[in-house]
Amino acid sequence: MLEKSWLVLDAFRPTGGPLRLIEVAERCQLPKTTAYRLLTDLTAIGAVERRERGYVLGRRLFELGSTVPLERDLRHAALPFMHDLYEATRETIHLGVRDGLDVVYVEKLRAHESLALPSRVGGRLPLNCTGVGKALLAYSSPDLIDEVLARPLRRLTAHSIVDAKRLEEAIGQIQAAGLAYEREEAQIGGACIAAPIFREGTVVAALSVSVPLSRFHPTRLAPAVKTAALGVSRALNRSTLR
Amino acid sequence: MLEKSWLVLDAFRPTGGPLRLIEVAERCQLPKTTAYRLLTDLTAIGAVERRERGYVLGRRLFELGSTVPLERDLRHAALPFMHDLYEATRETIHLGVRDGLDVVYVEKLRAHESLALPSRVGGRLPLNCTGVGKALLAYSSPDLIDEVLARPLRRLTAHSIVDAKRLEEAIGQIQAAGLAYEREEAQIGGACIAAPIFREGTVVAALSVSVPLSRFHPTRLAPAVKTAALGVSRALNRSTLR
DNA sequence: GAATGCGTTCCGTGACACGGAACCCGGACC
DNA sequence: GGTCCGGGTTCCGTGTCACGGAACGCATTC
Numbered sequence: 001m002l003e004k005s006w007l008v009l010d011a012f013r014p015t016g017g018p019l020r021l022i023e024v025a026e027r028c029q030l031p032k033t034t035a036y037r038l039l040t041d042l043t044a045i046g047a048v049e050r051r052e053r054g055y056v057l058g059r060r061l062f063e064l065g066s067t068v069p070l071e072r073d074l075r076h077a078a079l080p081f082m083h084d085l086y087e088a089t090r091e092t093i094h095l096g097v098r099d100g101l102d103v104v105y106v107e108k109l110r111a112h113e114s115l116a117l118p119s120r121v122g123g124r125l126p127l128n129c130t131g132v133g134k135a136l137l138a139y140s141s142p143d144l145i146d147e148v149l150a151r152p153l154r155r156l157t158a159h160s161i162v163d164a165k166r167l168e169e170a171i172g173q174i175q176a177a178g179l180a181y182e183r184e185e186a187q188i189g190g191a192c193i194a195a196p197i198f199r200e201g202t203v204v205a206a207l208s209v210s211v212p213l214s215r216f217h218p219t220r221l222a223p224a225v226k227t228a229a230l231g232v233s234r235a236l237n238r239s240t241l242r
Numbered sequence: 243m244l245e246k247s248w249l250v251l252d253a254f255r256p257t258g259g260p261l262r263l264i265e266v267a268e269r270c271q272l273p274k275t276t277a278y279r280l281l282t283d284l285t286a287i288g289a290v291e292r293r294e295r296g297y298v299l300g301r302r303l304f305e306l307g308s309t310v311p312l313e314r315d316l317r318h319a320a321l322p323f324m325h326d327l328y329e330a331t332r333e334t335i336h337l338g339v340r341d342g343l344d345v346v347y348v349e350k351l352r353a354h355e356s357l358a359l360p361s362r363v364g365g366r367l368p369l370n371c372t373g374v375g376k377a378l379l380a381y382s383s384p385d386l387i388d389e390v391l392a393r394p395l396r397r398l399t400a401h402s403i404v405d406a407k408r409l410e411e412a413i414g415q416i417q418a419a420g421l422a423y424e425r426e427e428a429q430i431g432g433a434c435i436a437a438p439i440f441r442e443g444t445v446v447a448a449l450s451v452s453v454p455l456s457r458f459h460p461t462r463l464a465p466a467v468k469t470a471a472l473g474v475s476r477a478l479n480r481s482t483l484r
Numbered sequence: 485g486a487a488t489g490c491g492t493t494c495c496g497t498g499a500c501a502c503g504g505a506a507c508c509c510g511g512a513c514c
Numbered sequence: 515g516g517t518c519c520g521g522g523t524t525c526c527g528t529g530t531c532a533c534g535g536a537a538c539g540c541a542t543t544c
Contacts (some may be wrong), residue, residue, distance in 0.1 A: 001243045001501060001532080003279075007289050031503050036523070038244075046246050052533065057310045059341060062348075064251055066364020067258035068299045075363075080354045087329060106304075112322050122308020128454055162472035190319015239386055243501080243532060263491065273534050278492070486544090493538075500518070501530080514516090 004030065004053030008038045009047065009057070018054035063133060065122075071097070071106050074205055077235040078197070082109055084094060085228040089221060092210040094119060094194075096132040098140065098203070101148055103133040106205070115212055116155060117187050124153040128161050131182035135206035138174035139196045145171060159184040179222055180206075184213065193215040195229035200234045207232065246272065249282045251255040251289065251299070256365060259298025261291075266297065276416070313339070313348050316447055319471060319477040320439070324351055327470040331463060334452040335435075336361060338374040340382065340445070343390055345375035347446070357454055359429050360398060369397040370403055373424040373436030377448035380416035381438045386414060401426040421464055422448075437471035441478045445455065449474065 012019060019027075024130040029112060039055055041227035042048045046060035047199055066072065073095065082093045092114045102124035118125060118189040123180035127148060128132035153162040161167045174180045182192040209221050253269040254261060257441035261269075267277035281297055288302035308314065316339070324335045334356045336350040360367060369375035369390060379433045381392060395404040402410045416422045422432040436450035449471055451463050 002247050002283050003287065004501095005244050005247075006289070013309060015311070016314065017311040018300075021409075022520085033503050033524090034501085034523080037501080037503095040523095041244050045245065047248070056312075057306065059310060059312065060308040060347070061303075061305045062254075062313045063346060063364045063366070064299065065304045065310075066362070067255060068301060068307075069258040069260075070298075070301070070305040072258060072305045072363070076352070079352055083325070083328060086325065104301065104305060109325065111323060122305045122306070123495095124305070132299065148431075246532095264489085274491080275493095275534050275536095276532085279532080279534095282492095487533085488541100488543075490541090491539085496535105497533090499530105501532095502528085506523105506525080506527100509521090510534085511519090511521105513518080 005038050005042060008035065008042065009061070012048075012057050013054075014120070015055040018051050018056050020054045024055065030092070034077050036235070042131055056082075069178050074236070075107050078107065078205070078207065078232045081228045081231040081235070082107065082207065084231075085207070085224055086111075088224045089209050089211075090119065091215070091221075094130075094192075094208045094210065095205060096130075096136070096207075097205045098127065098133075098136040099124065102153070103107050103127055103130055103136060103206075105132075108219075113211070115187060115190050117190060117210060119186075125156065125186070128153050128167055129156040130186045131180050131192035131208040131210070132173060132180060132206045134170060134195040135180040135196045135208070136203055138171045138180060139198075139203040156186050157184055159188075161185060178210075179226060181218065183216070189213055193218060193225050195225045197229050197236065198233045205232070205234070245269070246276070247280050247284060247289075250277065250284065250305070254290075254297075256362070256400070258365050259357075260296035261295050262296045267394055280322050301408070310353075311332035311417040313358055316478070317349050318384065320349065320447070320449065320474045323470045323473040323477070324349065324449065325465055326473075327449070328353075330455075330466045333449050333463075334359065334455070336370075336374050336379070336450045336452060337374075337447060338449075338467045340375075341366065343393070345369055345372055345378060345448075347374070348381055356452070357432050359430060359432060359452060361428075366400075367398065367428070370409055371398045372428045373422050373450040374448040376412060376416060376424060377422040377436040377438045380413045380422060381440075381445040398428050399430050401430075403427060421468060422450075423459075423460065431455050435460065435463050437466045437467045439471050440475045441476065446478070447474070 011024050021036055025032040046057045046058050047190050049058040078095050085095050086109045088209045092111045093109040096103040096105045104123050104124050129136045134154050149164045155162045180194040190210055191213050192208050192210040194206050196203045197205040209225055248458045249270045251424040253266050267274040277453050290297045292299040314469045320337050322438050328335050333351045335351040338345040338347045347361050350363050369379045391406045397404045432452055433455050434452040436448050438445045439447040451467055456470050
């Protein structure tokens with residue numbers, strides 16, 4: 001029951017947006033009677049809402065999701081620095097954390113005329129395909145790095161690093177530079193510089209600047225990203241984040 | 243079962259954690275065996291996570307919450323304008339919607355040296371106590387205004403408007419000015435200017451600038467807030483928000 | 485070593501989740 | 515009008531699994 005209800009909620013991903021009863025039923029592989037009851041119950045709870053044409057995820061979910069401590073505290077600490085970085089660069093800024101073998105985006109400041117990146121707040125992408133992901137990976141435990149290298153690597157574009165050997169090299173370079181560079185690995189026409197954020201010596205997040213390839217000037221962007229990440233690390237360690 | 247599990251999740255508000263088993267049990271008025279099972283199940287799902295000392299809300303909740311369509315689309319439309327406003331003022335910016343008799347904050351850009359405001363993304367405050375809330379209220383249906391006026395008004399500070407008569411006056415002034423002013427009604431030492439955001443003729447949100455009283459210059463802030471809100475309204479009406 | 489407080493396991497009972505069947509309703513088609 | 519069709523809703527008998535009292539484990543405290 002509990003588990004099935006979350007199956008239903010997951011059926012709404014990634015759009016959150018309107019699904020008919022039937023669609024939910026078949027996405028979840030549930031008999032429509034059951035899907036109906038679950039949706040009705042979830043509606044009563046406020047976890048989903050009815051629209052003229054189907055169901056959408058509900059506000060109560062938004063409220064609860066916003067109070068998840070890790071993400072909330074991290075955002076709180078990072079946002080001012082992300083704004084600074086945005087002002088300095090006027091480009092799209094990302095903040096992400098690692099979850100399993102994915103990066104989950106926690107915050108995103110979108111530039112006015114930015115390209116359509118595959119990232120979304122609350123969305124996940126493979127670690128090896130994005131700047132934030134690679135920065136997180138390069139400073140993760142050797143065990144995790146090994147696990148990622150051992151598995152087949154997913155790709156987002158033709159430029160995504162899907163060769164374990166090349167990824168290992170890239171990780172070495174990131175560790176040496178303290179920054180992760182990414183060119184068209186997540187989105188054709190886009191590039192990115194990312195820097196890790198530490199708390200008590202371990203990576204907890206990473207932030208990045210994403211720019212159209214035509215405006216990609218590493219020497220200008222790199223110091224800004226680095227100081228921003230450093231600022232967040234300091235803010236985190238100062239506060240009593242749990 | 244389903245309902246009880248959401249009772250448990252709500253027990254974590256407003257902080258999101260960490261709570262001990264016992265605390266959850268008594269907040270929910272559930273026998274501890276039941277609370278234990280629910281927490282265990284929810285942990286398996288990813289909706290809560292274990293920490294050394296108790297349980298916290300889990301990342302899966304954050305991910306799901308981020309995909310709730312209404313809030314996501316509103317944020318998407320509003321963020322660029324909020325950034326503009328932030329740059330122009332370098333003060334804390336809020337975006338909120340109404341839910342029942344509360345304002346729910348959807349986005350918040352925090353200035354570096356801002357005072358500790360009671361607002362949180364995903365948090366709720368009484369409509370009558372904040373700039374965003376008053377702006378939303380003043381442009382709501384007469385029925386809703388009457389309902390708010392009829393009920394006992396909550397307060398956040400000694401300056402909060404808790405007298406129905408005075409609130410009605412304030413609403414009139416807001417409607418006349420197209421802006422809501424707020425001085426120390428939400429937080430001692432803080433003031434705020436808020437403006438409503440419309441979609442197809444009805445208020446759907448409001449945004450505000452919050453400043454320490456010492457820096458409160460209405461004549462400078464008011465036009466900036468107004469243009470930002472107007473910009474968001476226009477962006478909303480242009481897009482096919484559902 | 486008794487007591488206390490919290491977390492965990494066990495287990496018998498009964499409520500209620502489950503889902504097949506049947507029904508309703510509006511629209512499309514003839 | 516009649517018929518069909520696809521989605522949504524209601525009904526209800528069956529069997530399961532959620533429920534929660536009891537009892538135990540295990541620190542910590544006095």
